Amino acid sequence: MSEQLRIALVQMDIAIGEPDVNADKAIQLMEEAVRSADKPDVIVLPEMWNTGYALERIHELGDEGGTRTRNIISAFCRKHAVNVVAGSVAELKDGQAFNTSYVFNREGQVLVDYSKIHLFRLMDEEKHLAEGTKPGRFAIEGQDAGVMICYDIRFPELARKLALDGVKLLFVPAEWPNPRLHHWRTLLQARAIENQMYIVACNRVGTSGDTDFFGHSMIVDPWGEIVVEGGEEEAILQADIDLNLVNEVRGRIPVFEDRRPSLYG
């Protein structure tokens, strides 16, 4: 188990409705990340990186059973001995479409699959996608981790549940557009501060129709400080995190010991 992890965020543009183009690009950017002198332990991709929000055609374009994603990413992880939080993809299962995140370890095994629980009506998700039914919790390099997808971060109850279940490191793949940059930054910092855990959030960049995605992928530490933050261009962002800080912050302000759940559920 390692307390120190080097994380790379692949803040990429996504071609709407072009899974082949997007897969090639994701692999190319991940290859770039592992070639760097400071090879990361974990690589993170954004939300719906296979299709973008091509929701009208999602049943035609989605990944049946997640097979393609599993094959491509698993092979990459084995080749480079790296963990990948594979953002999320449009996944088809039992005739329904889901917004699903897969996490892979260095051996290419799937550690968790998590389908987005809260569907975002402003982008018509509820018209085309089915809701996930369970939180996403797993262990990566021996560390308790969780995954929530984009709009999920507006639900502090979900992050709190994961924290109460032991999570110290929360991954957030996203396609979060303008004009809500201040919501994005504030909510990510709030989830980190209130749960005293690391938040690792990867947002896409680029334009899709009349929607602009602003990037600003970031890692926030358990004290609420931003460790790294992207701009609005395609980029690979990298930073080291130290999980010891979670226990240190939880020791300094013992929020979890001071909770009074009998008064508020």
Ligand SMILES: NC(=O)CCC(=O)C(=O)O
């Ligand atoms: N893809 C999403 O879930 C977008 C969420 C979002 O933009 C928000 O404001 O919430």
